[in-house]
Amino acid sequence: MSLDPTYLEYGKRGLGYDHALYPYAPLPKRAPLAWPGGQRVAVWFTVSLEWFPITPSDTPFRAPGHMQTAYPDYRHYTSREYGTRVGFYRLLDAFAKVGARVSVAVNAAIATRYPQIIADIVDAGHEIIAHSTDMNGTIASTLPVEQERALIAQSLATLEAATGQRPRGWHSIARSQSFATLDLLKEAGVDYCVDWVNDEMPFAFNNGLVNIPLNHELSDRQIINVQQQSVDSYAQQVLDAHDWLSAEAQAQGGGRMLPLHLTPYIIGLPYRMDAFEGLLVDLAARPDTWFARGGDIFDAFAANQG
């Protein structure tokens, strides 16, 4: 038994990455990036607002949270809708209480189906970032590039028509991209995506698109749904992260980001909301907290780049 000899050839073994998507730059060696108000920690909530067709598509893959039983899967279809109808409004009220403005990653189908929600988001001063068409709109390299281009265009055009403003940010379902995605987003006029979790501060891809990393580990989905920890533990972990990032920013200069990805049908349940509201109060009480939207972080990064 032996392997094909090419398995021991390493054509991209050299300085830097094995791709040309972005340059290598370790965080401690980059110039500090200060936030506009001088706070140490930008707390950036991104709420995913999603519509799952009861007829799931596996092309190119089935989205996390999608239908699981044989058709018709009432339990998952309606549980996800619960998040949109009820849980999301609990979150809007909670954000309003502490004066936090957030990013909402919205499926275009939400704008088409529930225009009142879009108005409520915009009226509250939150930012809408594009989150594909609906939860059948997944992206991977196995999706033909023309279909991917059309999916991105449709998502952006629908949300722009609903809000009067073209979304500046993009969040792929499950953060899944193809090798073409970064260029397609740039071509569509998007300022930033949030999918790459390799950093804790914004950075620019080689094509000029910016990545604002939305930590996938510090999400309610990962901690509460996947790892099955309690909402109290979730809140503790967020505060531990805040403590660390604040101290690190003080020691190294500039600011740090604390990106918190939320899912209304997970965090917005009655038995979890009190703990989450308590977390918001704790975060708001810390003088080094800046509640920022993705666009605010992008602007601070862009201004710093000169």
Next chain:
Amino acid sequence: MREGSPDPELYEFQRYRGRKPFAWPGGKKVAVWISPNLEYYEIDPPANPHRKSWAKPHPDVVGYSHRDHANRVGHWRMADVMSKHGFPGSVSLSVALCQHHPDVVADANARGWEFFSHGIYNTRYSYGMDERQERAIIEDSIRTVREATGQAIRGWLAPALTHTPRTLDLIAEYGMDYTCDLYHDDQPFPVKVSKGRLISMPYSLEVNDHYGFFIYNMSPREYAQTLIRQYERLAAEESGTVMCIPLHSYLIGQPHRIGPFEEVLRHIAADDRAWITRAGDIADAWYAVQEDAR
């Protein structure tokens, strides 16, 4: 090992009860070593017929970029905490990291850390290699680490834990002292090899941060408590035990985990039963104990 045999004949059975106690240097009861895995995962690796690499079509953005966090952010956060509390690392190294991100390797070397090989990339598996191919990755590892750090590697942890029936014989033949691939004991123990000598160095899957966070789904504070319990138990038993803390900085270096982890290091560093050291030093001390016992 004996290839094809139901018993791979890796080592002799020796029960834990009744072993002769011995002390580590300084009279310490438990040798504690930290093994940061400094890795490089390729974005678009070739397929190995025996094991798939990424779960998704390339690029697996979350899989790849999560690992990349180690080399952009996590390494320094983890390493600074280790240095602050006096813990050196014994690095499980994807040796191609020496070419891709020499900054990371140089930083570890400057901190006095030891290096052993974890293969070329953590996306190139040994399954299916013939002897000539496996010799090639061993020789590549020895050469690459020597050129990058001046160090001669003394140990091996198979890339992504992929082995062949020849691996242990070959690394012993090339003069290595220890393997981190066997999990049968809390003390070093001789491994049967065709030429030369080799010991198993207790590494750990059970308290590996990857197992803690992704197999056992622990919270950061639960993981920290687990490490402290592991330490307290091993320090309380007959002396001569080894506790390894295998880490991946894209996991332990996340902002919600590093604080609780620092408390573990503070706890162990404050306890006078711990010999805080490196894998090669443990091997040397163990061989010396065996010599003295003759």
